Amino acid sequence: xxxxxxxPAEVSAAPSIRKPYLIFLADVQxxxxxxxxxxxxxxxxxxxxxxxxxxTCAVDLDLPELSPAAAVAAGARSLLIGVAAPGGQIPAAWxxxxxxxxxxxxxxxxxxxxxxxxxxxIAAAARAEGRxxxxxxxxxxxxxxxxxxxxxxxxxxxxxxxxxxxxxYTALALTRAxxxxxxDATFRATGQTGxxxxxxxxxxxxxxxxxxxxxxxxxxxxAAPDHWDIIEGxxxxxxxxxxxxxxxxxxxxxxxxLVLCHDPKRTHIDMYPWAPIPTLRDAISMNEACAxxxxxxxxxxxxxxxxxxxSDADAQTAAARxxxxxxxxAFDPIRFGIERAVQALRAVS
Amino acid sequence: xxxxxxxPAEVSAAPSIRKPYLIFLADVQxxxxxxxxxxxxxxxxxxxxxxxxxxTCAVDLDLPELSPAAAVAAGARSLLIGVAAPGGQIPAAWxxxxxxxxxxxxxxxxxxxxxxxxxxxIAAAARAEGRxxxxxxxxxxxxxxxxxxxxxxxxxxxxxxxxxxxxxYTALALTRAxxxxxxDATFRATGQTGxxxxxxxxxxxxxxxxxxxxxxxxxxxxAAPDHWDIIEGxxxxxxxxxxxxxxxxxxxxxxxxLVLCHDPKRTHIDMYPWAPIPTLRDAISMNEACAxxxxxxxxxxxxxxxxxxxSDADAQTAAARxxxxxxxxAFDPIRFGIERAVQALRAVS
Numbered sequence: 001x002x003x004x005x006x007x008p009a010e011v012s013a014a015p016s017i018r019k020p021y022l023i024f025l026a027d028v029q030x031x032x033x034x035x036x037x038x039x040x041x042x043x044x045x046x047x048x049x050x051x052x053x054x055x056t057c058a059v060d061l062d063l064p065e066l067s068p069a070a071a072v073a074a075g076a077r078s079l080l081i082g083v084a085a086p087g088g089q090i091p092a093a094w095x096x097x098x099x100x101x102x103x104x105x106x107x108x109x110x111x112x113x114x115x116x117x118x119x120x121x122i123a124a125a126a127r128a129e130g131r132x133x134x135x136x137x138x139x140x141x142x143x144x145x146x147x148x149x150x151x152x153x154x155x156x157x158x159x160x161x162x163x164x165x166x167x168x169y170t171a172l173a174l175t176r177a178x179x180x181x182x183x184d185a186t187f188r189a190t191g192q193t194g195x196x197x198x199x200x201x202x203x204x205x206x207x208x209x210x211x212x213x214x215x216x217x218x219x220x221x222x223a224a225p226d227h228w229d230i231i232e233g234x235x236x237x238x239x240x241x242x243x244x245x246x247x248x249x250x251x252x253x254x255x256x257x258l259v260l261c262h263d264p265k266r267t268h269i270d271m272y273p274w275a276p277i278p279t280l281r282d283a284i285s286m287n288e289a290c291a292x293x294x295x296x297x298x299x300x301x302x303x304x305x306x307x308x309x310x311s312d313a314d315a316q317t318a319a320a321r322x323x324x325x326x327x328x329x330a331f332d333p334i335r336f337g338i339e340r341a342v343q344a345l346r347a348v349s
Numbered sequence: 350x351x352x353x354x355x356x357p358a359e360v361s362a363a364p365s366i367r368k369p370y371l372i373f374l375a376d377v378q379x380x381x382x383x384x385x386x387x388x389x390x391x392x393x394x395x396x397x398x399x400x401x402x403x404x405t406c407a408v409d410l411d412l413p414e415l416s417p418a419a420a421v422a423a424g425a426r427s428l429l430i431g432v433a434a435p436g437g438q439i440p441a442a443w444x445x446x447x448x449x450x451x452x453x454x455x456x457x458x459x460x461x462x463x464x465x466x467x468x469x470x471i472a473a474a475a476r477a478e479g480r481x482x483x484x485x486x487x488x489x490x491x492x493x494x495x496x497x498x499x500x501x502x503x504x505x506x507x508x509x510x511x512x513x514x515x516x517x518y519t520a521l522a523l524t525r526a527x528x529x530x531x532x533d534a535t536f537r538a539t540g541q542t543g544x545x546x547x548x549x550x551x552x553x554x555x556x557x558x559x560x561x562x563x564x565x566x567x568x569x570x571x572a573a574p575d576h577w578d579i580i581e582g583x584x585x586x587x588x589x590x591x592x593x594x595x596x597x598x599x600x601x602x603x604x605x606x607l608v609l610c611h612d613p614k615r616t617h618i619d620m621y622p623w624a625p626i627p628t629l630r631d632a633i634s635m636n637e638a639c640a641x642x643x644x645x646x647x648x649x650x651x652x653x654x655x656x657x658x659x660s661d662a663d664a665q666t667a668a669a670r671x672x673x674x675x676x677x678x679a680f681d682p683i684r685f686g687i688e689r690a691v692q693a694l695r696a697v698s
Contacts, residue, residue: 145590148589148624208555209554209557241496241497243562243597245593246593275642290592293586293588
């Protein structure tokens with residue numbers, strides 16, 4: 001790290017995304033390509049006015065079928081591309097639809113790899129109409145170098161024994177439960193779908209590695225002493241490809257509390273059959289050791305299990321086993337609710 | 350991590366830098382702005398034909414004073430900008446010199462933040478002459494996602510209790526000592542000066558965080574079973590800003606052996622007075638725990654001390670103390686040589 005040569009990064013805030021959304025399902029044939037659409041619908045029922053589909057689309061969100069013009073009349077401010085396309089490109093057949101939305105007065109929100117601004121006709125229409133194009137998969141704006149300075153307010157971060165086992169869901173559910181309990185809390189998004197739900201955030205895995213901790217610091221600024229930032233985790237410290245992202249996020253987040261997400265059915269890191277899933281104890285020990293570099297009080301306070309596919313009895317057994325191994329409350333937030341994590345957070349001083 | 354949406358990155362090799370070098374010292378007034386120049390001179394005595402200075406320059410490398418044309422006649426292939434400029438920019442007064450070098454037939458090698466190609470006249474001259482512009486501070490080419498697949502050959506990585514305490518020097522010295530002992534070894538560069546010395550490498554802290562482990566994997570490909578890759582470390586796992594870079598580099602490097610670099614005079618992370626330097630034991634334990642995610646045999650085999658400013662007696666005492674604390678060989682590679690690390694590497698099966 002050649003600190004002496006490093007430019008002071010010019011730091012700017014990301015523009016916030018305007019809601020409510022009209023969700024674009026394009027021409028996809030399968031739910032598995034529409035995870036973002038379902039996530040946004042489920043977490044933003046009051047800020048999703050409807051769906052818009054091409055004639056051959058086979059997926060249905062059970063939302064009102066609206067054209068962009070009708071959606072604008074119903075209050076929509078942005079068209080959200082709720083689906084993935086093979087290869088991450090924007091298919092040419094979608095462009096006329098996206099341009100119609102711009103003409104109708106909607107901004108565009110895109111989680112695909114291809115930037116909206118790289119499609120000439122879309123960029124031109126947005127410019128002509130004065131509309132914003134949000135490419136939430138990218139994190140182009142400059143971020144500061146991490147300072148390690150302790151910020152005010154309280155922070156919880158979801159971590160995991162692997163990717164894709166419920167870190168976003170757990171953070172969203174925890175935020176909602178805290179608010180329901182009268183506790184001031186903010187969900188902080190670090191991935192595409194999370195950013196679409198929150199309307200802001202940082203795609204942390206797209207940040208240049210030197211700035212990940214600094215980007216994470218900027219995501220949860222100083223707050224009131226009793227306020228909780230609930231930060232969406234990414235990756236896993238035991239993941240062969242993404243652990244560096246996870247560690248920078250942990251350091252910059254300075255979490256007082258960590259919620260460890262775990263899928264008891266997995267034996268190895270997803271798509272890395274030679275990489276075993278760590279034991280809960282090992283995962284707790286490594287996450288706590290790392291988090292204490294920037295917050296000596298950091299500790300894992302609960303285990304959130306992903307028991308999808310297990311019977312209720314087997315899920316209960318898995319939770320009992322996790323508690324036995326760790327001494328911590330363990331539960332599936334979808335199946336059993338997240339109240340025990342709320343209780344554990346209340347106990348954090 | 351939305352793996353399903355991730356594009357398979359198109360991977361290309363970085364173009365190698367052509368040596369020998371003519372070192373450009375520009376108009377700098379102080380050695381502290383010419384660290385790169387001294388590093389390259391010291392480590393590449395046979396591939397540095399001379400120095401070139403503007404009339405007001407106050408720094409001297411004790412190398413032959415050569416114009417670009419004379420340097421080309423002496424075999425030079427690239428002009429290396431060996432100095433830093435305040436703010437990382439390329440001062441306008443340097444441009445005519447850089448353009449003269451291009452016209453004389455030299456490529457340009459630049460470690461400043463500003464890209465050579467962003468200076469219109471330089472870009473035009475390089476295009477006209479068919480010369481290469483190397484901006485080693487950047488890592489623009491695409492890298493693969495880390496696979497975690499175990500590669501053949503042996504690897505050592507330098508790690509540290511902080512930044513800027515000898516990780517590059519130790520890796521270079523170890524490579525040289527291994528070669529002198531008849532052991533096949535390659536220095537693998539991960540920072541600007543290292544890349545200028547090696548002629549290739551990856552500025553790992555400039556890689557997008559999701560790809561750091563993959564970039565590190567590509568840096569030390571499969572090799573002969575007895576070959577050692579000696580990889581230049583970056584940052585520190587206990588560093589509040591850069592630990593994510595370090596962890597991705599550790600995971601992708603899959604080191605069999607780690608050499609822990611440490612400055613016994615430091616009490617806190619440089620420029621982070623609230624962040625204590627870890628004990629050697631804590632640093633060993635965290636580095637080994639992290640490295641074993643991708644190589645279960647990884648272990649710290651030696652402590653390289655930076656005892657600059659201590660008396661010989663105090664340096665010996667510091668080494669004895671480090672050995673007492675860790676049970677490992679400890680030495681200052683500058684003061685006492687690095688033979689004990691070579692011996693320790695020989696013992697790695």
